Amino acid sequence: MRPRNERLARAVREAGYSYAELARQIRAVAAENGITARTNSSAVAHWIAGTRPGRTTARLIAETLSRRLPLPVSPAQLGLLTSQDADDPLPGPGQDRDPLEVLDALAGADIERSPWSRTVPYSVAAAALPLDAGAPGTATGDVPRQCTGTVGATEVAAVREMTRLFTAVDERFGGQHGRTALVQYLRSDVAALCRARFRTEELKRQMLSAGACVAYLAGWKAYDAGEQGLAQRYYLQAYALTHEAGDDLHGAFVLRVLAHHGMEVGRPEHSLALVDEALRRVRGRTDPATESLYVVTRARALAMAGRAKEAVAEAARAARLVEGADEREMPFWAALWGSASACVGNHTAKTAEHLGSYDVAERHFSHAVWNRSGGEHRRITALSVAHTGTMQCRQGLVEQACDTWEQALELMDGVRSARVTRAVAGMRRELAPYRHRKVQAAVELEERVRLWTAKDDA
Numbered sequence: 001m002r003p004r005n006e007r008l009a010r011a012v013r014e015a016g017y018s019y020a021e022l023a024r025q026i027r028a029v030a031a032e033n034g035i036t037a038r039t040n041s042s043a044v045a046h047w048i049a050g051t052r053p054g055r056t057t058a059r060l061i062a063e064t065l066s067r068r069l070p071l072p073v074s075p076a077q078l079g080l081l082t083s084q085d086a087d088d089p090l091p092g093p094g095q096d097r098d099p100l101e102v103l104d105a106l107a108g109a110d111i112e113r114s115p116w117s118r119t120v121p122y123s124v125a126a127a128a129l130p131l132d133a134g135a136p137g138t139a140t141g142d143v144p145r146q147c148t149g150t151v152g153a154t155e156v157a158a159v160r161e162m163t164r165l166f167t168a169v170d171e172r173f174g175g176q177h178g179r180t181a182l183v184q185y186l187r188s189d190v191a192a193l194c195r196a197r198f199r200t201e202e203l204k205r206q207m208l209s210a211g212a213c214v215a216y217l218a219g220w221k222a223y224d225a226g227e228q229g230l231a232q233r234y235y236l237q238a239y240a241l242t243h244e245a246g247d248d249l250h251g252a253f254v255l256r257v258l259a260h261h262g263m264e265v266g267r268p269e270h271s272l273a274l275v276d277e278a279l280r281r282v283r284g285r286t287d288p289a290t291e292s293l294y295v296v297t298r299a300r301a302l303a304m305a306g307r308a309k310e311a312v313a314e315a316a317r318a319a320r321l322v323e324g325a326d327e328r329e330m331p332f333w334a335a336l337w338g339s340a341s342a343c344v345g346n347h348t349a350k351t352a353e354h355l356g357s358y359d360v361a362e363r364h365f366s367h368a369v370w371n372r373s374g375g376e377h378r379r380i381t382a383l384s385v386a387h388t389g390t391m392q393c394r395q396g397l398v399e400q401a402c403d404t405w406e407q408a409l410e411l412m413d414g415v416r417s418a419r420v421t422r423a424v425a426g427m428r429r430e431l432a433p434y435r436h437r438k439v440q441a442a443v444e445l446e447e448r449v450r451l452w453t454a455k456d457d458a
Helices: 006-016 019-032 041-049 056-064 099-111 115-119 151-173 181-192 202-223 228-245 248-264 271-282 288-304 308-322 340-354 358-366 378-394 398-412 418-436 440-457
Strands: none
Touching: 006 019, 006 041, 006 056, 019 041, 019 056, 019 308, 041 228, 056 115, 099 181, 099 202, 099 228, 115 228, 151 181, 151 378, 151 440, 181 440, 202 228, 202 248, 228 248, 248 271, 248 288, 271 398, 288 308, 288 340, 340 358, 340 378, 358 378, 378 398, 378 418, 398 418, 398 440, 418 440
16 A cells, blocks of 8 residues: 655645645646546545556646746656656756757657647646746757758758648648658757758757747647647757757747747746847847837737737738838748738737627637638638627527538648647537527538548547
8 A cells, every 4th residue: 555645745835726626626727738537526535545546647636836936847757657757858947958959759649649749738837938048948058959951041941841731731731731741850950950060150049940840830730730749849859959059039929939838728827027138139130020029929918918909919910011111021930820911810800809709809819810722721611700700690590600610611621730639629519509499400410510520530
């Protein structure tokens, strides 16, 4: 019989949780990360009595308690796992590690589809790491590298072109197309190029920056698969590469990515601080189209922070910045993700949605046209159309919403994306009251959704 876990008991007391409340919060963190957990107060009692949970559950417990305690705690610190069992390649407290070493470990876990890579939870504490100049995994300094050749402008151009190709496939067919190939490319080719000798310091900066683009595209693919903890860790190492490159502007863009990610997973605690820091770095140093991306992200963060008036003002400022801006001036790492104008419209819609202005949100979602033909940006177009239908439904425009959702389902055919799957599930939730009342449009769309889901599962 194992001894009582006093470290866990003390952490639960310090967090102020009852067993039932801790269990409920663990289930919420699990759901946030696409994990099913059936934790109850009895399970908590067993863990404190000395029974060890599985690795996934141990990580969920640690993340849940970390959100309530003054300092984050690990499963090993709580006596739930040994340090050898923790298998988390993210640097621990006080560690400075080469971001390429960490990326190699992340990529290996991703390619092998290890249980850790699929279930590691999003960490609220880790989201704030780039705000701390001495944070592990974000400030590496001059790390000695194994030199494997001499790199010039041609190699930088090749990595950028490969990133464009992988991004184009991602945007058109969903994040799960080409995912393993991208991660393997990051682990082998890109890592070797980043470790090479460089003809000039500027070429070194450009290559590390290009490597950061590949790293956060790998994170984007993990995010699109619903693997939020893995996505976050890729983003953090992308930031570390920009830091090592000394590329302050690109680093600011990754801060925006981290802020956006926090809001998308419903954990915006650090989003406003991240985007404020990004704006501080880029103010007066970037083109209007790129600046608009930071400003509209800040508008959404303000809305989620309950600062509605400021959110509306920032959304309007973003619209003014992007109107008439020449998007050809955008740097490679910002232009990679498509139209700044469409992105501003999409995030303005999400800002309005959070503020409860569903008519405004509908208008902006429907105007955020990425590519209505279903070509280059098929996934985000499908999602924008689906969100438009949701906003219509929430205004009671059920027949109109069903017509819009029908268009979205057509665009979603062949797109492999957890976000698309969640959007379809959201249609069913929104329609449930009308389906129960036998509203004809809702009944017909439910059958269409059922057929789409069956096809997607096949």
